[in-house]
Amino acid sequence: MMEFGIIFIVLACVFGLFMAWGVGANDVANAMATSVGSKALTIKQAIIIAAVFEFLGAFLAGGQVTATIRKGMIDAELMAGSPELLVYGMMASLLAAGIWLLIASRAGWPVSTTHSIVGAIVGFAAVGLGIEAVHWAKVGAIVMSWVISPVTSGAIAFLLFLSVQKLIFNTDDPLANARRYVPVYIFLVGFIVTLVTMLKGLKHVGLELNMFQSYLVAISVGIVIMLIGIYFIRRLKFDPNADREYHFTNVEKVFGILMMVTACAMAFAHGSNDVANAVGPLAAVVSIVQNNGEVTQRSLMAPWILLLGGIGIVAGLMMYGHKVIATVGQGITELTPSRGFAATLAAATTVVVASGTGLPISTTHTLVGAVLGVGMARGIAAVNMGVVRAIFMSWIVTLPAGAILAILFFFTLKGIFGG
Amino acid sequence: MPRSYISGLFGTSPISPLQQHMAKVQATVEELLPFFQAALAEDWEKAESMQQLIAVRENEADALKRELRLKLPHGLFMPVSRHDLLEVLTMQDRIANKAKDIAGLMLGRKMRFPDTMNAPLLDFVDRCSDAVSQAQTAINELDELVATGFGGNEIDLVESMIDKLDTIESDTDDIQVAVRAILFKIEKDLPPVDVMFMYRVLDWIGDLADLAQRVGSRLELMLAR
Numbered sequence: 078m079m080e081f082g083i084i085f086i087v088l089a090c091v092f093g094l095f096m097a098w099g100v101g102a103n104d105v106a107n108a109m110a111t112s113v114g115s116k117a118l119t120i121k122q123a124i125i126i127a128a129v130f131e132f133l134g135a136f137l138a139g140g141q142v143t144a145t146i147r148k149g150m151i152d153a154e155l156m157a158g159s160p161e162l163l164v165y166g167m168m169a170s171l172l173a174a175g176i177w178l179l180i181a182s183r184a185g186w187p188v189s190t191t192h193s194i195v196g197a198i199v200g201f202a203a204v205g206l207g208i209e210a211v212h213w214a215k216v217g218a219i220v221m222s223w224v225i226s227p228v229t230s231g232a233i234a235f236l237l238f239l240s241v242q243k244l245i246f247n248t249d250d251p252l253a254n255a256r257r258y259v260p261v262y263i264f265l266v267g268f269i270v271t272l273v274t275m276l277k278g279l280k281h282v283g284l285e286l287n288m289f290q291s292y293l294v295a296i297s298v299g300i301v302i303m304l305i306g307i308y309f310i311r312r313l314k315f316d317p318n319a320d321r322e323y324h325f326t327n328v329e330k331v332f333g334i335l336m337m338v339t340a341c342a343m344a345f346a347h348g349s350n351d352v353a354n355a356v357g358p359l360a361a362v363v364s365i366v367q368n369n370g371e372v373t374q375r376s377l378m379a380p381w382i383l384l385l386g387g388i389g390i391v392a393g394l395m396m397y398g399h400k401v402i403a404t405v406g407q408g409i410t411e412l413t414p415s416r417g418f419a420a421t422l423a424a425a426t427t428v429v430v431a432s433g434t435g436l437p438i439s440t441t442h443t444l445v446g447a448v449l450g451v452g453m454a455r456g457i458a459a460v461n462m463g464v465v466r467a468i469f470m471s472w473i474v475t476l477p478a479g480a481i482l483a484i485l486f487f488f489t490l491k492g493i494f495g496g
Numbered sequence: 497m498p499r500s501y502i503s504g505l506f507g508t509s510p511i512s513p514l515q516q517h518m519a520k521v522q523a524t525v526e527e528l529l530p531f532f533q534a535a536l537a538e539d540w541e542k543a544e545s546m547q548q549l550i551a552v553r554e555n556e557a558d559a560l561k562r563e564l565r566l567k568l569p570h571g572l573f574m575p576v577s578r579h580d581l582l583e584v585l586t587m588q589d590r591i592a593n594k595a596k597d598i599a600g601l602m603l604g605r606k607m608r609f610p611d612t613m614n615a616p617l618l619d620f621v622d623r624c625s626d627a628v629s630q631a632q633t634a635i636n637e638l639d640e641l642v643a644t645g646f647g648g649n650e651i652d653l654v655e656s657m658i659d660k661l662d663t664i665e666s667d668t669d670d671i672q673v674a675v676r677a678i679l680f681k682i683e684k685d686l687p688p689v690d691v692m693f694m695y696r697v698l699d700w701i702g703d704l705a706d707l708a709q710r711v712g713s714r715l716e717l718m719l720a721r
Binding site: 107110111114185186187238239242243246247248249323324325404405409410411412413415416441444445448449452454455456457458459460461462463464465467468 | 501502503504505506507508509510511569571572573574575639640642643644645646647648649650
């Protein structure tokens with residue numbers, strides 16, 4: 078039955094790359110939007126940061142979500158008799174999600190890569206394998222997390238922005254306080270991201286640490302990043318005249334440094350969560366073929382698969398994503414580094430923690446929630462609720478769209494290779 | 497055309513258009529003093545060119561007002577209420593209208609005030625424009641208010657600006673009383689219809705400061721959420 082094994086692997090790799098390319102071309106821009114929009118990063122810096130940290134996030138922290146997408150949503154036990162169906166399904170899901178992303182980004186619709194892949198997998202499994210093949214409890218948890226994640230991220234953004242107001246803006250000397258507290262925020266960003274990554278374990282890169290060591294590493298990384306940040310803050314040149322028109326011009330300069338660090342964290346978070354969407358099904362196909370049709374075998378995530386996903390994302394970013402990032406940069410005029418920081422860090426934290434639990438959540442979802450959170454703190458002059466509604470609607474539409482396409486490709490593949 | 501929907505989240509801010517409108521209103525009122533100087537010196541040619549300048553500025557302010565109203569669709573989530581914002585805009589707009597009315601009336605009737613009134617009258621106009629420019633100073637803090645999420649220090653600062661505006665406004669009331677007293681003493685020797693219109697112009701000048709104060713109090717309401 079596995080006579081097509083090598084063909085399956087090659088096809089799955091191609092489809093997985095295609096999907097990862099789609100994530101890089103379309104989705105990365107949204108993850109980087111707040112950083113570029115707040116003018117803290119130039120387009121060029123944004124692309125370099127995105128390329129490096131998306132890749133790192135995918136490679137170092139993408140394993141957990143990948144595992145969930147690979148085997149968490151479907152009852153593999155039921156497939157023991159016909160592993161090829163699972164192979165077809167996973168390939169169909171990749172193709173469906175990739176094509177849906179392509180259609181949507183062409184049309185300018187906001188879609189979530191996570192929603193399209195989850196919709197595709199549930200769709201093919203329910204129709205092609207039977208309703209009982211789907212782990213509905215797990216799928217339910219994922220769907221619940223889509224509701225919880227924007228709320229969480231909104232709450233974090235709200236609190237972060239309040240703390241920025243209390244510690245910096247609403248003081249007698251905002252600039253002095255910005256120089257005092259921004260390094261603390263920088264430490265926080267480095268610490269959180271590193272800690273969650275460590276706690277999830279880096280077995281696949283041959284690193285095993287206990288709780289205490291993880292904390293130690295996270296604190297050290299936080300301090301190192303903080304020192305780099307302090308160095309750059311010291312080098313800033315402040316112009317008292319700039320504050321005449323807008324009193325916080327120089328304060329925002331300090332936040333610009335923080336925004337750069339936060340942008341790295343966001344790219345890392347996005348890579349850890351969304352690359353997994355692309356390579357999860359690929360990992361499933363590879364493990365089935367390698368184990369000669371054995372579905373239940375628990376195998377470690379192969380690093381080369383995460384690597385492939387990382388490469389796909391960076392390729393998409395380089396070939397097409399930079400255009401999207403460029404338009405985003407001009408599109409947002411209302412975002413200052415201080416507001417952008419609160420929104421982005423909240424979203425990144427939520428995503429990193431969620432990837433840690435293995436739940437695939439929508440990165441843009443959390444970002445939209447975070448922006449609303451800053452808005453709730455009365456920190457954004459105008460949030461367009463019409464657009465918020467449109468975004469949520471399009472996410473809902475994405476589920477059946479992914480499902481229908483996946484079912485279509487599933488039966489096509491089944492027809493070609495026989496099942 | 498590649499785009500990202502995140503950028504669509506951020507509506508265009510109404511804050512800076514509101515500030516631009518106020519700046520335009522202030523620029524309109526600024527021309528009143530030179531207009532009065534020309535009119536009181538009976539240099540009607542210069543007064544006419546000043547009046548036209550005032551009318552042009554008022555038109556520009558109107559255009560900004562319309563643009564901002566169109567920019568405020570329902571379904572924008574803002575730190576201030578849409579209603580308050582439109583109220584402030586309406587008040588600002590009335591200031592510019594009032595300035596145009598004053599210049600139009602004086603020029604149309606080629607009004608001449610008795611010489612004893614000249615100096616206090618110019619004082620009066622000057623102090624009333626001070627009130628308008630103080631209102632503008634307060635409105636200019638709105639973007640900082642958003643940056644701080646309408647927080648403590650910035651609110652205190654705006655409150656003190658509004659207090660100062662109130663002080664200026666009560667100054668203008670005092671000056672108005674004094675100027676009216678001068679006119680009251682000599683009104684019997686002047687043509688009655690002219691006197692009627694003089695009182696009207698005095699009232700209108702005083703209205704400038706009143707309206708400026710109302711911009712301030714609307715702003716206060718905006719903050720008290």
